Amino acid sequence: MPEGHSVHRLARQFGSVFTGERLTVSSPQGRFSAGAAQLDGATLVSALAHGKQMFLRFDNRLVLRVHLGLYGAWSFGGDETFRGASSIGAPRRVGESEQPSDDGAASGYGGPPAPVGAVRVRFVSAHGWADLRGPTACEVITGAEEKAARAKLGPDPLQPRSDGTLFARKLLSSITPVGVQLMNQAVIAGIGNIYRAEVLFLQGINPWRPGKQLHDDEAAGLWEDTVRLMKDGVRDGRIVTTTPEARNGRPKRSAPHYVYKRTGQPCRRCGTAILAALMAARTVYWCPQCQEH
DNA sequence: CGGTTATGTATAG
DNA sequence: TATACCTAACCGC
Secondary structure: OOHHHHHHHHHHHHHHHHHEEEEEEEEEOOOOOOHHHOOOOEEEEEEEEEOOEEEEEEOOOOEEEOOOOOOOEEEEOOOOOOOOOOOEEEEOOOOOOOOOOOOOOOOOOOOOOOOOOOOOEEEEEEEEEEEEOOEEEEEEEEEHHHHHHHOOOOOOOOOOOOHHHHHHHHHOOOOOOOHHOOOOOOOOOOOOOHHHHHHHHHOOOOOEHHHOOOOHHHHHHHHHHHHHHHHHHHHHOOOOOOOOOOOOOHHHOOOOOOOOOOOOEEEOOOOEOOOOEEEEEEEEEEEEOOOOO
């Protein structure tokens, strides 16, 4: 499922294939027919990701706000300009990369296929198409509403101008456990359940430690690791946090994480069994030895 | 074919 | 804290 890196890849894909293109917009499923009608025939001006939300700005001054939620995903197809991504969002198969193939991007483009499944929105340009399924949020808003939505979000580690010290200030100002705060999009925008578990492991921090008890260098370390790992995620289209040494030379796909979904398995650093527990309605994973405090 | 599961969040109580 | 939302792949029967 999509954490911030997937949404940044989506914004990049939309920007590269649809900017300046006049778009036919429809809702084959019917649940977004009114919104699609507002955008139909407009031209995409720009695409922006902030945390897990994407904002598509059109030349009629309207904005489409999309949040994929737990199982939303986009699929793409078209001519050679669409090379690079055919599906981004919730994995359609376990472990699937977000750029599984170049099918449909080889040569020519004969128009979009008949919609498969519940397609909330379909965009069609002269060069290709994009289908959205299963989003938590998909709504047409104004520029002012976009500004208000973004004002509620904390700094995004993937935005070049974002401020890690603002994240640190927010984190250290509350006694709320650090593992809860990392999932709070007002504190830091874009982290999800995998990055939460992995950056806490890398910094050796127990998920239950109150934010107020963290030291400045630990907050800075969390920010720096998050920036580095999420940039890797944007580049690779998947979340890989382990080093080649930690993987014992095995391929990335066989040992991508240190603790996420590794309950009961030995820690890759110390061999202690990884623990799991529910924290703020999501399962958090940690090594009780490496992350004792 | 039905139940389970998932990288998320809003709302009710 | 619990539940609803509402999508598709996967797994066991």
